[in-house]
Amino acid sequence: MAKKGLVSILVVMGMILPVFCFSSCGVLRAYSSGYFDYFDTYSSFTVYASSKEEFNSFAEIFESEAEKYHKLLNIYEKYDGLVNLASLNDQAAGEKVEVSRELMDFLLEAKKIEETTHGYTNIAFGAVTSLWHEARESSEEEKYLPNDNELNEAAKHTDISCLVLDTDNLTVRFTDCDMKLDGGAIGKGYAADRIAEALSDAGYHSFLISLGGNVVSRGHKGETERKKTDEPWLSGIEDPTAYFEHTKDISLALPKSVDITDMSLVTSGSYQRYFELDGKIYHHIISPDSLYPENNFLSVSVIGSSSTLCDGFSTALFSMDLSDGKELVESTVGVEAIWITVGGEIIFSEGFESYTVS
Amino acid sequence: MGMKKNNEGKKKIIGRTDILILVSLVAVSVVALVLFGIMFNARGKTVVVTVDGEEYATLSLDEDTVLEVKTERGYNLVVVEDGKVYVKESDCPDKICVKSGEATELKTVVCLPHRLTVSINNK
Numbered sequence: 080m081a082k083k084g085l086v087s088i089l090v091v092m093g094m095i096l097p098v099f100c101f102s103s104c105g106v107l108r109a110y111s112s113g114y115f116d117y118f119d120t121y122s123s124f125t126v127y128a129s130s131k132e133e134f135n136s137f138a139e140i141f142e143s144e145a146e147k148y149h150k151l152l153n154i155y156e157k158y159d160g161l162v163n164l165a166s167l168n169d170q171a172a173g174e175k176v177e178v179s180r181e182l183m184d185f186l187l188e189a190k191k192i193e194e195t196t197h198g199y200t201n202i203a204f205g206a207v208t209s210l211w212h213e214a215r216e217s218s219e220e221e222k223y224l225p226n227d228n229e230l231n232e233a234a235k236h237t238d239i240s241c242l243v244l245d246t247d248n249l250t251v252r253f254t255d256c257d258m259k260l261d262g263g264a265i266g267k268g269y270a271a272d273r274i275a276e277a278l279s280d281a282g283y284h285s286f287l288i289s290l291g292g293n294v295v296s297r298g299h300k301g302e303t304e305r306k307k308t309d310e311p312w313l314s315g316i317e318d319p320t321a322y323f324e325h326t327k328d329i330s331l332a333l334p335k336s337v338d339i340t341d342m343s344l345v346t347s348g349s350y351q352r353y354f355e356l357d358g359k360i361y362h363h364i365i366s367p368d369s370l371y372p373e374n375n376f377l378s379v380s381v382i383g384s385s386s387t388l389c390d391g392f393s394t395a396l397f398s399m400d401l402s403d404g405k406e407l408v409e410s411t412v413g414v415e416a417i418w419i420t421v422g423g424e425i426i427f428s429e430g431f432e433s434y435t436v437s
Numbered sequence: 438m439g440m441k442k443n444n445e446g447k448k449k450i451i452g453r454t455d456i457l458i459l460v461s462l463v464a465v466s467v468v469a470l471v472l473f474g475i476m477f478n479a480r481g482k483t484v485v486v487t488v489d490g491e492e493y494a495t496l497s498l499d500e501d502t503v504l505e506v507k508t509e510r511g512y513n514l515v516v517v518e519d520g521k522v523y524v525k526e527s528d529c530p531d532k533i534c535v536k537s538g539e540a541t542e543l544k545t546v547v548c549l550p551h552r553l554t555v556s557i558n559n560k
Contacts (some may be wrong), residue, residue, distance in 0.1 A: 317537070
């Protein structure tokens with residue numbers, strides 16, 4: 080009897096084994112999805128999941144977090160019953176405005192980034208960036224540059240210390256009535272960090288998310304809690320020379336890919352959002368020094384563990400000269416950068432090459 | 438302790454037949470896994486074109502194809518040529534999809550105004 084029982088157990092186990100392997104341990108599948116709904120850009124993700132259901136619940140978290148921060152950090156649109164950056168711009172100059180914990184956390188982080196980047200990435204720079212935004216959005220036939228007097232006047236209202244945060248009572252007030260917030264320089268990075276955090280908290284171990292030029296990955300490819308793998312998440316660095324008539328003959332020797340496992344890679348470039356006037360390129364990254372878009376670089380990419388910091392750094396480095404930028408990167412632990420100059424030169428920070436894969 | 442003594446006193450519980458059954462079952466599992474693995478890999482690289490987040494077309498990267506994508510948002514011409522895929526023409530204002538060149542496994546070509554993507558799937 081005992082023997083027969085054991086044989087049956089073995090037979091059943093033998094039958095279950097392959098089924099078990101297919102459903103859970105054997106084939107984790109990569110699922111991907113893409114959206115045009117958030118942050119005025121294309122966002123997407125890839126996740127290793129064991130079933131369609133697991134993928135669906137991942138997508139739900141991604142979508143709800145992306146939508147949350149898309150609305151919260153929006154400066155162009157207001158939403159019923161939600162205090163976001165647009166409503167702060169309208170109301171916070173007059174009186175204290177109550178905000179959510181989430182928005183307060185963003186503003187606190189934004190202040191830190193402003194300090195770390197020596198003012199080069201400043202969410203209180205909205206008075207200046209809005210003038211450029213209007214110019215960029217004007218019709219093709221009536222393209223114009225913002226008036227210098229207006230720019231100089233606007234620049235007087237960009238002091239981030241006029242953004243007063245009361246973290247105990249969760250209120251925000253502008254002590255400069257003409258100050259405007261613009262979260263564009265760090266918004267996508269911040270959202271990417273929060274989305275990744277929510278997905279990790281929900282138990283996902285292996286995924287890559289991308290919001291425009293902001294990429295964040297967690298775990299190795301196909302990794303689970305119990306099973307470690309060593310296949311890295313890779314990202315390419317876009318060749319920006321192909322986008323412009325005057326640079327398209329330059330051939331760049333870019334690294335084939337960058338290992339971004341458990342890291343974030345963010346690129347700021349002049350090649351996607353810009354307009355041309357009298358043969359000159361006017362892109363969307365406005366230097367706080369000149370109040371104009373600088374054209375020293377075609378793109379700057381930054382790798383590090385915080386996507387918010389990478390986003391803030393790539394924006395700052397784009398407007399800083401190379402030597403100042405290099406100094407900033409070298410003096411910051413865990414952040415590396417790659418600059419591509421208008422002349423087609425590629426410059427790496429000291430530690431960047433440890434991430435490149437050739 | 439008592440359990441162990443009992444077992445020692447009896448005949449072997451796992452006989453030769455049992456081992457045979459176990460081994461053959463494991464073998465069948467392994468063969469099945471390997472076969473499935475080959476089937477998945479043999480599918481090759483495909484090009485996936487999406488519009489507004491929905492799949493619009495799937496093409497083989499091994500076959501030269503020209504795909505006209507006409508939607509209410511506009512027109513894009515997707516070309517597969519010599520194992521490469523790119524957007525050759527578009528009536529969008531910024532032409533970023535055309536300028537960005539070929540899609541690779543690491544790079545999705547995107548036309549934001551038309552909500553179109555072209556990517557390579559390695560499955």
